[in-house]
Amino acid sequence: MKFFDELKARGIIDALSNEEELEKKFNEGGMSFYCGYDPTARSLQLGNLFTIITCMRFQKAGHKPYMLVGGATGMIGDPSGKSEERNLLDMETLKENIDAIRKQLGLFVDFECGDNAAVLVNNADWWQGLGFLEFLRTIGKRFRVNEMLNKDSVKSRIESDSGISLTEFSYQVLQAYDFVTLNKLHNVSLQIGGSDQWGNMTAGTDLTRKMNQNQVYCMTMPLVTDQNGKKFGKSAGNAVFLDGSMTSPYKMYQFLLNQDDAIIDALLKYYTFLSLDEIAELDSKTKNEPHLRLAQKSLAQEVTKLVHGQEGLDAALRATQFFFGEKIENVSDADVASIFEDTPSVELSSEMLNEGGVIDMLSETPLFKSKKEVRRAIDQKGIYINNVAIEGPTQTLSKADLASETALVLRKGKKNYCVVKFK
Known part of the structure; x- marks a missing residue:
């Protein structure tokens, strides 16, 4: 199966800026693309893992990932999907978060695999040297306020009781200029992210066309939610962090094991590298023998192993057996x-x-x-x-x-x- 067709079959593509052109480019390989992560915590979480795994799929298909850690945008906060203003982080905390996330990303994408090795970038590198007046003259003049107001992430906040500050209102401008810079310096032509980023992404494609005279593209993925419709994210209060000291392998395993039958097929397609045939077989078994929870067990095992390694998975499985009567011994206080x-x-x-x-x-x-x-x-x-x-x-x-x-x-x-x- 061609790469584009597999993305479609897995339900990974939510929206594309130009489907016909991107289908060909996805299948050919060789695109440089980027995905951004704001360091609002010292660990990414399960919602972020979906985009990370998608980056891994693109890299395996011959595309080159640029993993952007938002040292600049992280100082502001993205209003997308938020009902109120973020608390701003101090510089020391921000730096600690950036360092931790850089190391974390290295556990998943390959930074040493030749021509399409992943590259880490930090948007603070180009934003710190840009003065306010220069920003207004070279970037700000290219945006129309009425268009910015029509973005869903902005409209929902304007209509809310909390409103939106100029700080968060400007976030889409910063993200758009990230695309301009990466396109200019590294020939990046694709941005990927969650569906709540569509407005920010299209702002980036428009600005890149205006400033660089280059055609660039964007692709969004569905937002991952649990059986109650809650987003897999720290802002939703149900975060499952990728850092084992913040969410243990056991807790991650149990969270995934407890997902509902109605969403387990989609989660297997998003989060695992099991073949579509293997997932279809698990889906059939779930319908015929739901009490065995074979699909949930496969999801929990695949993801826990990907994030925490075989040792972490073994620890999670052993901890699970404690509730089935296995003797509890040789564990740490933290485990208990x-x-x-x-x-x-x-x-x-x-x-x-x-x-x-x-x-x-x-x-x-x-x-x-x-x-x-x-x-x-x-x-x-x-x-x-x-x-x-x-x-x-x-x-x-x-x-x-x-x-x-x-x-x-x-x-x-x-x-x-x-x-x-x-x-």
């Missing part, structure tokens, strides 16, 4: 905090680990109201430490009972957990 994030916890003195009794410990947790209730539960063989049944009421505690550096996990019955931290 992540895996049992929604579980009640209590902090007790570490002196209790010096041969303290389990009854005393259990009575101090939210799982029990009294020592009498503890004894009854132990007699009924319904209490577990790290998924290992308590032997009896005289059992004592030691550091060997810890699942991590400072914590153990209690279970009452099948589903009632409590994390005990010792300080």
Whole structure:
């Protein structure tokens, strides 16, 4: 299957500025294209990963990616899809975010693969040297305010209670000039991004034609949403970050595993390199045996492995088994905090680990109201430490009972957990 046809079949193309020309160029290879990421956090997230994987597809098809980190635009904030003004970042935080995202992008696109090796660029490099008056004379005069007001990202904000500042109103001008500069310096002729970027992108194609007298193009992809229609993004409050210290491999795996049958086919096409035949087979199995959740498991495994490697996937799978009774051991405090994030916890003195009794410990947790209730539960063989049944009421505690550096996990019955931290 030709590259353009595969993008279409996967549903990756939402809109094109010139479909007939781009179909030919996509199939031929050799285009230089760019995709931008504003450093509003120290990690990109699952919504961004869709565009990153699309960049990987383009690179595999022989196109050259320019991965733009918005050191300049990140100081302002894109109003697209936002209902209110962003909080502006200080320069130190912005720099830390830029450095982190640069390293993160290097985990996915290939920066060393010859003629179409990816290139990292930062739009602060060309914006920092441009004065305000020069900006107005050379760039600002080429924009018409009435056209800018008609952009969806601007119209929705103007009609809202919060309105829009001149700062965010100017964002589309900055993004448009990024395209002009990349076209001039690197012969970049295509910009890709989410469908909420269409207005900013077409502003860039228009400005590049006016300033460089070159024809350039843009392609948008669908915005990825969960089963409730919420955007996979940090601004929507349901962020799944690519940085394992911010979202653990286990949390990422579980998020993907819990996606609805109605959207799983699209997510497999967007986020994995499984063939369309393999995805069709998974779709068929999902319809015939939905309880097995084979498509969700494939999605969770493919994406978690891509982001966190085999080691991260193994850790996620192992953590998942904890809830099926596997002994909890050799994990870190951070792992326990992540895996049992929604579980009640209590902090007790570490002196209790010096041969303290389990009854005393259990009575101090939210799982029990009294020592009498503890004894009854132990007699009924319904209490577990790290998924290992308590032997009896005289059992004592030691550091060997810890699942991590400072914590153990209690279970009452099948589903009632409590994390005990010792300080």
